[in-house]
Amino acid sequence: xxxxxxxxxxxxxxxxxxxxxxxxxxxxxxxxxxxxxxxxxxxxxxxxxxxxxxxxxxxxxxxxxxxxxxxxxxxxxxxxxxxxxxxxxxxxxxxxxxxxxxxxxxxxxxxxxxxxxxxxxxxxxxxxxxxxxxxxxxxxxxxxxxxxxxxxxxxxxxxxxxxxxxxxxxxxxxxxxxxxxxxxxxxxxxxxxxxxxxxxxxxxxxxxxxxxxxxxxxxxxxxxxxxxxxxxxxxxxxxxxxxxxxxxxxxxxxxxxxxxxxxxxxxxxxxxxxxxxxxxxxxxxxxxxxxxxxxxxxxxxxxxxxxxxxxxxxxxxxxxxxxxxxxxxxxxxxxxxxxxxxxxxxxxxxxxxxxxxxxxxxxxxxxxxxxxxxxxxxxxxxxxxxxxxxxxxxxxxxxxxxxxxxxx
Amino acid sequence: xxxxxxxxxxxxxxxxxxxxxxxxxxxxxxxxxxxxxxxxxxxxxxxxxxxxxxxxxxxxxxxxxxxxxxxxxxxxxxxxxxxxxxxxxxxxxxxxxxxxxxxxxxxxxxxxxxxxxxxxxxxxxxxxxxxxxxxxxxxxxxxxxxxxxxxxxxxxxxxxxxxxxxxxxxxxxxxxxxxxxxxxxxxxxxxxxxxxxxxxxxxxxxxxxxxxxxxxxxxxxxxxxxxxxxxxxxxxxxxxxxxxxxxxxxxxxxxxxxxxxxxxxxxxxxxxxxxxxxxxxxxxxxxxxxxxxxxxxxxxxxxxxxxxxxxxxxxxxxxxxxxxxxxxxxxxxxxxxxxxxxxxxxxxxxxxxxxxxxxxxxxxxxxxxxxxxxxxxxxxxxxxxxxxxxxxxxxx
Numbered sequence: 001x002x003x004x005x006x007x008x009x010x011x012x013x014x015x016x017x018x019x020x021x022x023x024x025x026x027x028x029x030x031x032x033x034x035x036x037x038x039x040x041x042x043x044x045x046x047x048x049x050x051x052x053x054x055x056x057x058x059x060x061x062x063x064x065x066x067x068x069x070x071x072x073x074x075x076x077x078x079x080x081x082x083x084x085x086x087x088x089x090x091x092x093x094x095x096x097x098x099x100x101x102x103x104x105x106x107x108x109x110x111x112x113x114x115x116x117x118x119x120x121x122x123x124x125x126x127x128x129x130x131x132x133x134x135x136x137x138x139x140x141x142x143x144x145x146x147x148x149x150x151x152x153x154x155x156x157x158x159x160x161x162x163x164x165x166x167x168x169x170x171x172x173x174x175x176x177x178x179x180x181x182x183x184x185x186x187x188x189x190x191x192x193x194x195x196x197x198x199x200x201x202x203x204x205x206x207x208x209x210x211x212x213x214x215x216x217x218x219x220x221x222x223x224x225x226x227x228x229x230x231x232x233x234x235x236x237x238x239x240x241x242x243x244x245x246x247x248x249x250x251x252x253x254x255x256x257x258x259x260x261x262x263x264x265x266x267x268x269x270x271x272x273x274x275x276x277x278x279x280x281x282x283x284x285x286x287x288x289x290x291x292x293x294x295x296x297x298x299x300x301x302x303x304x305x306x307x308x309x310x311x312x313x314x315x316x317x318x319x320x321x322x323x324x325x326x327x328x329x330x331x332x333x334x335x336x337x338x339x340x341x342x343x344x345x346x347x348x349x350x351x352x353x354x355x356x357x358x359x360x361x362x363x364x365x366x367x368x369x370x371x372x373x374x375x376x377x378x379x380x381x382x383x384x385x386x387x388x389x390x391x392x393x394x395x396x397x398x399x400x401x402x403x404x405x406x407x408x
Numbered sequence: 409x410x411x412x413x414x415x416x417x418x419x420x421x422x423x424x425x426x427x428x429x430x431x432x433x434x435x436x437x438x439x440x441x442x443x444x445x446x447x448x449x450x451x452x453x454x455x456x457x458x459x460x461x462x463x464x465x466x467x468x469x470x471x472x473x474x475x476x477x478x479x480x481x482x483x484x485x486x487x488x489x490x491x492x493x494x495x496x497x498x499x500x501x502x503x504x505x506x507x508x509x510x511x512x513x514x515x516x517x518x519x520x521x522x523x524x525x526x527x528x529x530x531x532x533x534x535x536x537x538x539x540x541x542x543x544x545x546x547x548x549x550x551x552x553x554x555x556x557x558x559x560x561x562x563x564x565x566x567x568x569x570x571x572x573x574x575x576x577x578x579x580x581x582x583x584x585x586x587x588x589x590x591x592x593x594x595x596x597x598x599x600x601x602x603x604x605x606x607x608x609x610x611x612x613x614x615x616x617x618x619x620x621x622x623x624x625x626x627x628x629x630x631x632x633x634x635x636x637x638x639x640x641x642x643x644x645x646x647x648x649x650x651x652x653x654x655x656x657x658x659x660x661x662x663x664x665x666x667x668x669x670x671x672x673x674x675x676x677x678x679x680x681x682x683x684x685x686x687x688x689x690x691x692x693x694x695x696x697x698x699x700x701x702x703x704x705x706x707x708x709x710x711x712x713x714x715x716x717x718x719x720x721x722x723x724x725x726x727x728x729x730x731x732x733x734x735x736x737x738x739x740x741x742x743x744x745x746x747x748x749x750x751x752x753x754x755x756x757x758x759x760x761x762x763x764x765x766x767x768x769x770x771x772x773x774x775x776x777x778x779x780x781x782x783x784x785x786x787x788x789x790x791x792x793x794x795x796x797x798x799x800x801x802x803x804x
Contacts, residue, residue: 073433197525201473205466205480253525263526298525303495304480351494354754381429389484390493390754396431 036184038234038242039274040137040175042144043100043116047374047407048090059088063147065403069382072395082108083403084147086115096122101133104166114219115166126176130190133219135168137188137232138248139289140274142167147405151317151336151368153380154401156289157360158311158342163270163291164210169193169228170219182238187231193218194228195252195268200297200305206344206358207295207306209268212252226251226265241277252295266296288314303349303356304389311342311360317368328371338364345389357391360384375406437665440489440547440745440752444662446703451660458657461650462486467625472645474626475527476520476637482654485543485624489661490745490752492543494763498624501538506732511536517730518623520636527637537727537735540762541606545745545752549604550659551709552742553613554696557594557601563691563714574688574778576716579608579739581731586631587615592697602731603715606761608739609730613655621646659701663709664745668803677800680793684785689714689740689778712743712804721776724760736777747802768798 037045048057063084069075086104093099102116118132135143141159145166159165171192178185195212202211215223228250236242249269256262272291278284290312297307317336325331345358362384369377383398436442443455463483467473478498479485485496499519502511509516515530519538523529532538566577580599583589590612593600602608610616614631622632627645635642668674681687690712699705717737725736733739738761746768749757757767765771775783789797 068427068430070427070430072431075427075430201468201470201524203466203468203471205484266525298523300523300527300529301525302477302480302522304484349493349495351497354756357754388487390487390495390752392487392754393751398430400429 036179036236036238038177038184038186038236039140039144039244039276040186040188040232040234042146042149043102043135044090046088046146048088055092057090057092059090059407060086061146061148061405061407062086063403063405065153065378065401067153067399067401067403069397069399069401071397075399081403083153086146093119113166113168113213115168124176126178128175129172130175131172133168133170134173134190134192135166136190136192136228136230136248138167138230138246138270139163139272139291140244140276140287141165141289146407148374148376148407150405151315151334151366151376151378152338152364153378153403154364154382156313156315156338157340157362157384158291158313159289161208161210161360162293162309162311162342162344163272164213167210167213171227173230184236184238185234187233189229189231191227191229193222194224194226194250196223197253199252199268200295200301205304207293207297207309209270209293224251224254224256239280241275244272244274246272246274263298266298267294268296269294283319285317286314287317288312303345303347306345306347306356306358308346309342309344310346311340311344313338313340325369325371330370330372332370332373334366334368334370336364336366336368338362338366340364355391356389357387358389359387375404377404378402436662437667438748438751440545440661440664440748442662443660444550444703447660447701451656451701451703454653454656455660457650458653458655461654462657465650467627467645469524472627474520474522474524474637476523476529477626478518478520478522478624480625482620482625486546487752489546491545491749491758493753494542494758496543497763498541498543499532499538500541500728500730501532501536503729504537504727504735505729515636518636520623520626539606539726539728542758542761542763544606544741545664545749546658547661547745548663548709548711548742549613549661550699550701550704551663551694551696551707552603552711552713552715553659554699554701554704554707555603555694555715556592556697557590558592559694559697560601560603560715561594564716572685572688573781574685574718576689576714576718576740576778577737578602578715579717579731579733579737581609581611583611584615584631586618587611599732603739605730606738606741607730607733608715608717609733613658614651617651617655617658621651659704663711664748664804666710666744666803667747668799671799671803673796674800674803676793677796677798677803680789680797681800684789684797685782686779686786687712688782689716689718690743691740710744710804713740716740718779719777720779723774723776726762743801744804746804768801769794 046059048059050057064082067079084106088102090100099119104113104115114133116135118130118134121129137143155165169192171190173190175188196215198211198214199209200207202208230248232246234244251265252268253263253266255265270293274289276287293309295307297305315338317334319332319334321333341361343359345356347356364380364382366380380401385394385396387394466481479496485492500517502516503509514533520530564576566575568575578601580596581602583600600611602611604610604616618629618631621627626636628642629644629646629651633641691714693710696704696707717733717739719736720738727735729735759765759771765774772786
């Protein structure tokens with residue numbers, strides 16, 4: 001009898017809930033269009049949907065694509081990929097306390113990550129606290145990585161294979177911003193858990209900062225007890241450009257355990273600069289990032305693992321058509337072009353004095369159609385060249401990528 | 409409506425023509441990797457497994473690397489299955505005659521010059537003589553492996569009976585416990601003919617592979633179970649199946665394909681090569697016997713080696729040896745694939761056993777001992793003739 005009562009109660013609640021779904025109650029949080037936002041604001045500059053007076057707003061984005069790539073005459077054939085499905089939950093706990101989380105499902109459910117889950121407490125425009133799982137503000141892409149913001153199916157190689165994309169860690173820090181007429185100046189600085197020795201001991205066979213993400217313990221325990229320092233400063237003029245300068249550094253190895261010394265402290269340091277601007281009249285958008293990586297690799301290890309890396313990308317996006325297309329009134333057709341380069345191993349062989357190659361570069365001409373500002377359909381042709389460690393003939397990869405990405 | 413039709417047409421055109429927008433495969437003759445013809449589908453699968461283990465598996469601390477090592481993967485020494493680079497050149501030390509290696513207690517025969525963090529790499533004992541070995545190309549090894557011992561012995565001339573100044577002897581080596589001798593193998597005082605390695609110190613590709621895992625990467629197997637650092641027998645860090653897959657891969661890599669074979673200068677160069685008696689040791693053609701891999705049985709191939717040891721003179725005597733070979737004796741290296749060496753050596757030549765020769769001509773000039781007469785004949789050639797001979801060698 002009791003069971004029947006609960007079933008009936010459940011059905012009643014479900015019916016009531018269904019009846020309450022009324023699309024007029026959903027409110028879209030408008031995106032900031034003042035032109036004063038910075039890359040570091042990207043986590044909050046997303047479309048959210050809130051329901052009625054609930055203090056919680058939801059959002060997310062999805063990315064999927066088709067590609068046919070071939071390397072030196074060998075192709076994996078037609079590939080259909082569900083790259084990402086990301087959910088955001090934001091909550092205004094009080095007027096000056098808010099919480100945002102971002103959970104990402106990559107390649108189906110192959111990787112499920114909490115990319116961001118931080119509480120912000122606002123004290124003053126120039127001084128605010130943030131704590132939780134934060135995204136280390138290195139370069140521009142790491143924080144401003146949402147698929148719908150980009151005209152390219154692939155993320156920049158320098159931001160995914162040299163720097164770790166969506167590199168987030170548990171920690172705390174401060175941030176602030178100062179407006180002055182058309183200028184905005186901002187900073188962020190955090191102490192978080194950091195890297196581990198996978199960055200020079202991994203199955204990629206190269207210094208590979210993203211390998212640190214394999215350590216699933218990093219949200220619970222620092223690998224060596226030394227905090228990673230990440231800091232970024234950015235300045236923007238509304239009509240000219242934004243320039244960001246960022247630094248991230250710390251100790252990556254386990255130099256002691258149980259009170260016993262195991263090795264000397266070995267550092268990893270990263271410096272990045274990012275620039276973006278929209279040219280007046282033509283409305284050409286230019287976005288570029290360049291980073292340098294320095295790793296203290298033991299001299300008795302192998303030079304296969306670099307102690308220096310550098311790389312970056314430059315994207316140019318040119319709107320070609322704005323207007324109605326297939327009934328989408330705010331359609332924009334863009335032509336875009338990306339150039340990217342990464343030198344995974346800057347240095348010379350001890351044995352010969354010759355240059356260590358191990359580099360990559362690519363060009364990506366693209367056409368994108370944005371039927372709405374929050375949705376992008378993209379057609380890319382990517383051609384890349386890869387040199388091995390020794391500088392043997394380049395391996396060439398090229399092909400077509402067609403995909404979409406959209407906030408929801 | 410017309411717009412939709414055009415877009416659909418565009419999408420279908422892209423979909424069905426995308427292969428044309430991709431880089432073309434290099435010509436078969438321009439690369440060293442790829443299987444021999446005639447493998448079964450099952451053998452193709454084994455070849456692919458071996459290819460992945462050889463070229464893609466990179467060892468880490470977690471998967472057993474080291475703690476002392478020279479390289480982290482097979483492929484890093486043999487890029488594109490070609491010759492190696494000084495970056496991964498091996499150093500062997502401690503043996504000066506047929507009585508064996510007297511430095512085994514100090515880490516011989518191979519120096520592991522790199523170490524994972526927290527460990528110190530080996531140092532060369534100051535009193536030990538040593539030799540550096542540039543990693544060889546892997547191609548066509550299955551053909552070399554399938555030559556009957558009798559054919560190798562038929563090329564040997566230990567007492568120089570024909571009076572041409574060239575002798576040629578096998579390196580007689582003791583078989584490791586896990587090695588099974590080939591049928592029809594010839595022995596001498598219980599020792600067998602070595603055929604792989606600069607000193608022909610390895611009997612077959614299983615010995616070569618197991619030793620490379622162990623000595624080059626610090627990876628133990630059931631075949632070579634002792635850790636090179638501690639000297640202790642430890643759990644295998646690579647499976648038997650993976651070792652066998654790699655051995656199969658090496659056995660079934662294709663033979664290099666000669667290029668420009670009908671070019672007049674190349675043909676003339678080959679004539680000069682034979683007239684200069686280079687072909688006495690760099691034997692142009694050999695034939696395989698019966699092989700368990702049908703595609704390797706009874707094949708005539710052109711490796712340009714006799715697989716024998718030759719006195720190469722004082723200039724190439726490093727004071728180190730293996731098996732019964734003298735320190736001045738070296739196994740004739742196969743010349744096939746020579747012209748493609750630069751494609752795996754970073755765009756430059758590193759020739760002879762230790763990479764000291766930076767050009768084919770320099771390698772010829774550094775020949776001594778039994779090869780001295782051939783070197784002198786080369787020196788008497790006109791500049792044009794030398795160029796033709798080198799062009800022939802580059803076509804291999």
